[in-house]
Amino acid sequence: xxxxxxxxxxxxxxxxxxxxxxxSGTLEGAVMAGLGATDVPSYLQARLVxxxxxxxxxxxxxxxxxLDDEPLAPVETAWAARTVTxxxxxxxxxxxRALRRLCGRLWPDVVRPLDPLSSPGRAVVLGAVAAGLGLGxxxxxxVVAYDDVQTVCAASLxxxxxxxxxxxxxxxxxxxxxxxxxxxxAGVKSPSEIPAVAAPQIEVWAQAHARTTRxxxxx
Amino acid sequence: MPEHHYPHDHVHRPLRLGVCGPVxxxxxxxxxxxxxxxxxxxxxxxxxxxxxxxxDARFLRSAGVLAEDRIRAVETGACPHTAIRDxxxxxxMEVEALEHDYPDLDVVLLESxxxxxxxxxxxxxxxxxxxxxxxxxxxxxARKGGPGIERADLLVVNKTDLAPYVxxxxxxxxxxxxxxxxxxxxxALSRHDRESIDALLDWVLSVRSAHGHGDLVPxxxxxxxxxxxxxxxxxxx
Numbered sequence: 001x002x003x004x005x006x007x008x009x010x011x012x013x014x015x016x017x018x019x020x021x022x023x024s025g026t027l028e029g030a031v032m033a034g035l036g037a038t039d040v041p042s043y044l045q046a047r048l049v050x051x052x053x054x055x056x057x058x059x060x061x062x063x064x065x066x067l068d069d070e071p072l073a074p075v076e077t078a079w080a081a082r083t084v085t086x087x088x089x090x091x092x093x094x095x096x097r098a099l100r101r102l103c104g105r106l107w108p109d110v111v112r113p114l115d116p117l118s119s120p121g122r123a124v125v126l127g128a129v130a131a132g133l134g135l136g137x138x139x140x141x142x143v144v145a146y147d148d149v150q151t152v153c154a155a156s157l158x159x160x161x162x163x164x165x166x167x168x169x170x171x172x173x174x175x176x177x178x179x180x181x182x183x184x185x186a187g188v189k190s191p192s193e194i195p196a197v198a199a200p201q202i203e204v205w206a207q208a209h210a211r212t213t214r215x216x217x218x219x
Numbered sequence: 220m221p222e223h224h225y226p227h228d229h230v231h232r233p234l235r236l237g238v239c240g241p242v243x244x245x246x247x248x249x250x251x252x253x254x255x256x257x258x259x260x261x262x263x264x265x266x267x268x269x270x271x272x273x274x275d276a277r278f279l280r281s282a283g284v285l286a287e288d289r290i291r292a293v294e295t296g297a298c299p300h301t302a303i304r305d306x307x308x309x310x311x312m313e314v315e316a317l318e319h320d321y322p323d324l325d326v327v328l329l330e331s332x333x334x335x336x337x338x339x340x341x342x343x344x345x346x347x348x349x350x351x352x353x354x355x356x357x358x359x360x361a362r363k364g365g366p367g368i369e370r371a372d373l374l375v376v377n378k379t380d381l382a383p384y385v386x387x388x389x390x391x392x393x394x395x396x397x398x399x400x401x402x403x404x405x406x407a408l409s410r411h412d413r414e415s416i417d418a419l420l421d422w423v424l425s426v427r428s429a430h431g432h433g434d435l436v437p438x439x440x441x442x443x444x445x446x447x448x449x450x451x452x453x454x455x456x
Contacts, residue, residue, distance in 0.1 A: 017305075017306040017307070017308050018306075018308055019302070019306055019308040019309035019312075020306075021295070021296040021298045021301050021302070021306065022293075022294050022295060022296040022302070022309050023296065024296070094309075094312070097312055098308040098309070098312060101308065101311075101312065102308070155296070158296070158297045213272055213273055213274070213277070214271055214272045215271070215272075215294060216270070216271060216294065216295075216296055216297040217294055217296050217297075218293075218294040218296070218309075
């Protein structure tokens with residue numbers, strides 16, 4: 001297996017063919033509700049203290065479960081219980097299918113622990129893949145949080161076009177928040193330790209977005 | 220095994236037929252026409268790639284040409300080109316889901332989001348593709364060329380019934396297209412012209428037959444023209 005640092009870069013790369021360009025991290029729903037370009041940095045922060053911790057904690061718990069030969073179903077259940085909105089769960093499961101499909105082709109053994117699950121969320125798949133590829137818990141949490149920041153920022157260039165240098169500046173400014181997510185979640189050992197923090201307004205935006213008939217992004 | 224691995228090989232799965240071309244040229248209507256004409260003979264399903272709405276999927280559902288669940292939409296994050304060419308995963312997953320849900324499928328039709336003249340399907344997503352132009356877009360478009368116009372498996376010059384109203388000479392536009400395509404097929408189509416519809420259906424059925432016999436090799440129309448090295452055959456990069 002290749003070096004774990006390189007594999008973490010691969011998983012965090014927007015060029016990974018997992019339809020990442022269809023996702024906005026609910027930014028489109030937020031913009032529909034009136035969020036403007038100047039609000040995006042605080043939107044990033046809100047996700048980093050909320051939904052992103054659920055995702056990172058879930059991924060870390062899934063990695064742990066695979067390494068300890070424990071079942072993944074309780075991790076999946078814990079994630080779903082913390083992810084209130086059906087629209088967000090559905091979007092995550094769709095992304096998970098793409099990731100599972102890709103990794104299943106590249107590393108069939110790595111996705112085998114997922115076999116008992118019919119449609120797990122993305123964080124569970126990412127965690128299982130990280131276990132098989134030798135990524136550490138911190139590297140995994142970092143991939144999850146960094147990907148979330150980049151997903152929102154890339155979508156913002158479509159939805160609220162600005163000088164991309166400014167938007168990359170938002171990514172850089174969010175990096176300390178990414179490290180806080182790593183610190184808060186890398187030590188998660190069991191499903192019950194996954195942070196249970198929601199951002200109700202983001203959930204409401206996500207659900208409303210899923211019901212619109214005019215949108216650029218899947219979620 | 221992962222849930223989305225299906226054991227059939229290339230020939231045994233349904234034909235995947237792409238329909239692409241600029242906005243407003245009649246891709247959705249062409250698919251509705253194919254469904255109306257072929258759904259009594261073949262088991263069909265459709266994946267639409269809408270740029271901004273689920274309008275195309277809703278149009279097809281409301282046309283009543285197929286059961287609603289056989290028509291599914293993919294959002295493309297404002298990247299219709301990417302979704303049919305560089306990262307086809309969202310489309311491939313819908314196609315595979317349809318093939319899984321309807322094991323009797325004969326043909327899956329994929330409608331691209333209306334994009335520009337350079338957008339064509341990856342051969343990893345479709346087995347064959349139709350590029351659609353219309354006479355109202357201007358009589359000179361076929362002559363301008365581009366990968367889809369020149370090298371899609373079929374070029375449809377649509378809405379020929381509108382030609383008198385937009386001052387386009389259909390025979391001339393068709394001749395330009397034939398010249399640009401170096402003999403590849405062209406259908407000048409009007410839904411009011413039965414003969415043209417039959418020509419389209421004949422083409423689709425012949426492609427399906429070639430696919431079923433394992434004779435169909437998906438070809439990339441390419442973002443670029445094929446080029447030659449001395450002493451070699453044409454190839455794409």
